[in-house]
Amino acid sequence: MATLNVNGEPFSIDVDGATPLLWVLREQLGLTGTKYSCGIGLCGACTVHIDGRAARSCVVPVSSLGTAQKVVTIEGLSPDGSHPLQRAWTELDVPQCGYCQPGMIMAAAALLETNPNPSDADIDAGLTNICRCGTFNRVRRGIHLAVQQKRSRGTS
Amino acid sequence: MTTRRVAISRRDFLIGTAAAGAGLSLGLYLPFGPRTALAAAGTPEVNAWVVIEPDDTVIIRIARSEMGQGTLTGLAQLVAEELECDWTKVKTVYPTPGQSLARNRVWGSFSTGGSRGIRGSHQYVREGGALARVLLVEAAAEAWGVPIEECTAADSVIMHRPTGRTTRYGEVAAAAAQLVPPLQVELKDPQDWRLAGKPLKRLDTAEKLTGQQVFGADVQLPGMLNAAIKACPVFGGALAAFDADAVRELPGVRSVVRVGEDAVAVVADTWWQAKTALDKLPVTWDEGPNVGVSSASIAQWLADGLTADDAFVGNQSGDAKAALQGAAKTVEAVYAYPYQNHATMEPMNATARWTAERCEVWCPTQNGEAALQTAAEAAGLPAAQCEVYKIHLGGGFGRRGAFHDFVRQAVAIARQMPGTPVKLLWTREEDMLHGAYHPTTQARLVGGLDDTGELVGLRMRISGQSILASVRPAALKNGADMLVFQGLLPSGDHAISYSIPNLLIDHAMRNPPVPPGFWRGVNVNQNAIYMECFIDELAHAAGRDPLAFRRGLMSDHPRSLAVLNAVAEKVGWGTPAADGVHRGLAVCNAFASYVAACAEVSVDDRGRLKIHRIVAATDPGYAVNPQQIEAQVEGSFVFGLSALLYGECTVRGGRVEQENFDTYPSMLIGEMPKVETIVMPSGGFWGGVGEPTIAVAAPAVLNAIFAATGKRVRRFPLKNNDLRAA
Numbered sequence: 001m002a003t004l005n006v007n008g009e010p011f012s013i014d015v016d017g018a019t020p021l022l023w024v025l026r027e028q029l030g031l032t033g034t035k036y037s038c039g040i041g042l043c044g045a046c047t048v049h050i051d052g053r054a055a056r057s058c059v060v061p062v063s064s065l066g067t068a069q070k071v072v073t074i075e076g077l078s079p080d081g082s083h084p085l086q087r088a089w090t091e092l093d094v095p096q097c098g099y100c101q102p103g104m105i106m107a108a109a110a111l112l113e114t115n116p117n118p119s120d121a122d123i124d125a126g127l128t129n130i131c132r133c134g135t136f137n138r139v140r141r142g143i144h145l146a147v148q149q150k151r152s153r154g155t156s
Numbered sequence: 157m158t159t160r161r162v163a164i165s166r167r168d169f170l171i172g173t174a175a176a177g178a179g180l181s182l183g184l185y186l187p188f189g190p191r192t193a194l195a196a197a198g199t200p201e202v203n204a205w206v207v208i209e210p211d212d213t214v215i216i217r218i219a220r221s222e223m224g225q226g227t228l229t230g231l232a233q234l235v236a237e238e239l240e241c242d243w244t245k246v247k248t249v250y251p252t253p254g255q256s257l258a259r260n261r262v263w264g265s266f267s268t269g270g271s272r273g274i275r276g277s278h279q280y281v282r283e284g285g286a287l288a289r290v291l292l293v294e295a296a297a298e299a300w301g302v303p304i305e306e307c308t309a310a311d312s313v314i315m316h317r318p319t320g321r322t323t324r325y326g327e328v329a330a331a332a333a334q335l336v337p338p339l340q341v342e343l344k345d346p347q348d349w350r351l352a353g354k355p356l357k358r359l360d361t362a363e364k365l366t367g368q369q370v371f372g373a374d375v376q377l378p379g380m381l382n383a384a385i386k387a388c389p390v391f392g393g394a395l396a397a398f399d400a401d402a403v404r405e406l407p408g409v410r411s412v413v414r415v416g417e418d419a420v421a422v423v424a425d426t427w428w429q430a431k432t433a434l435d436k437l438p439v440t441w442d443e444g445p446n447v448g449v450s451s452a453s454i455a456q457w458l459a460d461g462l463t464a465d466d467a468f469v470g471n472q473s474g475d476a477k478a479a480l481q482g483a484a485k486t487v488e489a490v491y492a493y494p495y496q497n498h499a500t501m502e503p504m505n506a507t508a509r510w511t512a513e514r515c516e517v518w519c520p521t522q523n524g525e526a527a528l529q530t531a532a533e534a535a536g537l538p539a540a541q542c543e544v545y546k547i548h549l550g551g552g553f554g555r556r557g558a559f560h561d562f563v564r565q566a567v568a569i570a571r572q573m574p575g576t577p578v579k580l581l582w583t584r585e586e587d588m589l590h591g592a593y594h595p596t597t598q599a600r601l602v603g604g605l606d607d608t609g610e611l612v613g614l615r616m617r618i619s620g621q622s623i624l625a626s627v628r629p630a631a632l633k634n635g636a637d638m639l640v641f642q643g644l645l646p647s648g649d650h651a652i653s654y655s656i657p658n659l660l661i662d663h664a665m666r667n668p669p670v671p672p673g674f675w676r677g678v679n680v681n682q683n684a685i686y687m688e689c690f691i692d693e694l695a696h697a698a699g700r701d702p703l704a705f706r707r708g709l710m711s712d713h714p715r716s717l718a719v720l721n722a723v724a725e726k727v728g729w730g731t732p733a734a735d736g737v738h739r740g741l742a743v744c745n746a747f748a749s750y751v752a753a754c755a756e757v758s759v760d761d762r763g764r765l766k767i768h769r770i771v772a773a774t775d776p777g778y779a780v781n782p783q784q785i786e787a788q789v790e791g792s793f794v795f796g797l798s799a800l801l802y803g804e805c806t807v808r809g810g811r812v813e814q815e816n817f818d819t820y821p822s823m824l825i826g827e828m829p830k831v832e833t834i835v836m837p838s839g840g841f842w843g844g845v846g847e848p849t850i851a852v853a854a855p856a857v858l859n860a861i862f863a864a865t866g867k868r869v870r871r872f873p874l875k876n877n878d879l880r881a882a
Contacts, residue, residue, distance in 0.1 A: 023428035032374035033367015074367035096224030098364030099550030124826030134794025
């Protein structure tokens with residue numbers, strides 16, 4: 001039995017504690033926005049937030065979590081797809097196939113939480129998600145655009 | 157707040173919908189990205205391509221698959237352009253392969269590869285849109301009792317010009333559906349396009365940002381079980397035995413089944429349970445005849461082919477042998493290109509439900525018709541009793557087009573559990589070990605210069621693997637695989653960019669037992685490295701500027717010259733680059749487009765490469781969506797440079813050694829150069845955009861590395877090379 005807090009809602013789940021968070025999200029909670037790709041914590045497709053920090057959910061056993069840890073998935077990033085990154089991504093048509101994008105957006109969102117105006121070097125160091133389609137340059141522009149738009153809205 | 161208890165391990169629901177109505181096939185209800193199926197009953201179609209709802213919603217049917225390359229939006233733009241509809245009302249839907257079969261392939265080919273999505277279907281999809289428009293206008297004219305010639309259509313509104321009277325498409329669509337279409341229709345001059353040719357936003361972005369987009373791996377069906385699979389890791393091997401009893405009692409396990417000759421699968425309530433049990437399953441393989449095959453043995457066999465007598469000629473003019481013998485100076489080099497995996501982010505998967513009467517498959521595929529054929533074969537049923545629902549692809553790159561091994565396996569598993577839907581999902585490790593690999597080749601090049609430094613002859617011998625011999629042997633021409641010569645042919649979509657007076661390019665076919673496949677860019681990937689790096693070698697041997705040397709060979713190749721000149725001008729070729737930064741050029745014709753690139757790189761004293769900037773030009777003839785072409789060009793550098801920097805599958809004991817991204821890395825954002833894209837459509841032809849630029853990515857960087865270090869890298873990937881200056 002595992003207990004989780006996901007997207008603000010507590011869950012009690014009948015599952016082997018060794019099961020990675022990724023698979024509980026996908027198979028028990030039906031939150032399939034978080035993707036499986038490598039299973040060894042490398043590619044970042046499974047990135048979620050645990051207490052606001054980016055985590056690779058494919059290597060986090062659910063037994064290591066409880067309702068005290070707040071898990072946020074792509075489905076819970078914003079109620080209506082209006083997170084500044086989601087808006088910037090829309091404006092720049094960032095995704096191609098889109099499979100890595102939930103993880104990419106969650107990683108970028110966590111980066112912005114700790115560093116509200118990241119430089120290109122900060123983005124390079126902070127974003128280690130794999131995208132095989134090759135959206136990197138639009139991802140970079142998207143992060144800068146989100147920062148810019150957030151600031152201009154904040155000052156207006 | 158109350159705690160929700162989730163006690164069952166499988167939740168019986170359909171993603172995003174509760175509408176599981178009775179009596180109709182499940183697939184009709186799944187609201188996947190581009191909707192997978194047509195309404196069973198509902199608004200009649202205007203024609204095969206267009207349905208218009210009473211509320212003016214325009215549903216455009218798209219047969220090719222969307223896998224990130226933007227074809228879905230581009231094709232919709234072409235239909236909408238001729239339809240003269242309101243773009244804000246456009247939605248898209250995938251017709252199913254079964255519907256296509258039943259309607260005599262009314263939507264043409266479903267195959268989505270070879271950068272063919274738009275260039276292979278622009279004519280008939282535009283005609284589809286134009287014919288629908290004619291019917292809508294005719295229906296309005298009939299209703300008004302006026303001559304059709306007096307009516308015009310724009311933005312889904314039909315106007316009778318003399319009276320100014322108007323009606324909407326949604327109001328006349330039902331009547332239009334009853335009319336007989338004309339046999340011919342005139343298409344717009346692309347110069348008059350208003351939707352096509354414009355940088356419109358993609359139609360499929362919103363759901364990809366919120367986790368709502370359903371990919372094949374995300375499919376959920378009522379009562380569905382999950383399967384994990386292992387096939388014999390040694391190519392050509394078989395499954396000898398497995399001990400199902402050892403895992404049968406593990407949580408969630410429902411079944412352990414043999415899959416074909418070479419694989420075993422565990423079926424469980426959840427995929428994680430299936431995978432966990434499979435990891436514990438004792439399996440014995442019959443490793444077969446290829447256990448002695450290694451990268452070294454393959455390389456030696458290919459090296460022998462570089463000087464072998466038997467070879468298929470791909471391009472020949474003049475007398476290369478005599479020209480080289482008479483040359484004042486000759487240059488010789490041998491290059492080698494490794495196996496690579498597509499490594500789509502979404503591993504292979506398919507969901508199947510089989511009964512004695514019907515087989516249905518939900519899968520990400522680049523070719524729905526091929527998936528249907530595979531499903532029917534595996535199901536032991538006529539194709540008419542099978543159906544494939546195309547689900548969004550988490551990357552394709554050629555892996556999911558010609559090969560539907562994952563469909564065959566999913567059906568084979570489902571067939572052992574009649575009536576139960578089973579989703580088969582490969583692990584990354586399975587995906588890496590059972591690829592359809594970018595083939596391996598080597599090339600020996602000899603070039604001859606006269607005493608003024610002019611190129612008088614060139615000889616290129618390619619030795620190595622044919623994709624067609626393995627995948628489509630019927631496409632061989634008297635045993636020759638002409639696809640091996642992509643980018644080097646005398647004419648056509650993959651013509652050589654140069655006029656060389658005495659030329660011989662041939663191929664010694666050597667087919668190791670590692671299954672090859674079409675890998676985004678296919679054979680131009682290595683051929684452009686061979687040709688473009690060697691042309692650079694010749695230019696330096698001749699003491700000539702690499703741009704000037706190329707230009708001297710390109711007077712009969714104006715479009716190639718134009719893209720090359722465009723990048724040279726924009727990058728500032730001939731003017732100094734930033735301190736420590738060096739430039740390299742490459743040009744290629746691929747998939748009917750003309751592309752060129754100039755890379756700016758630096759290599760530090762520890763041999764560390766930094767790719768700073770790439771200027772790239774593309775002439776695709778017509779540019780249907782310029783901002784998506786830019787996205788494809790940028791993405792092509794990620795794909796091409798990942799291959800150059802890291803891409804290598806080595807073989808040992810008859811199997812691939814790399815099983816995940818730890819040993820098969822892909823480029824990250826920190827390695828990505830700035831890319832400046834020039835889209836320069838010259839009109840009069842239709843070229844592809846998803847692949848061509850990959851061809852110039854690697855050679856432009858390699859030529860820049862030579863400029864920086866004096867080192868010629870001829871074996872790949874770069875990670876195996878010491879780049880410290882020579």
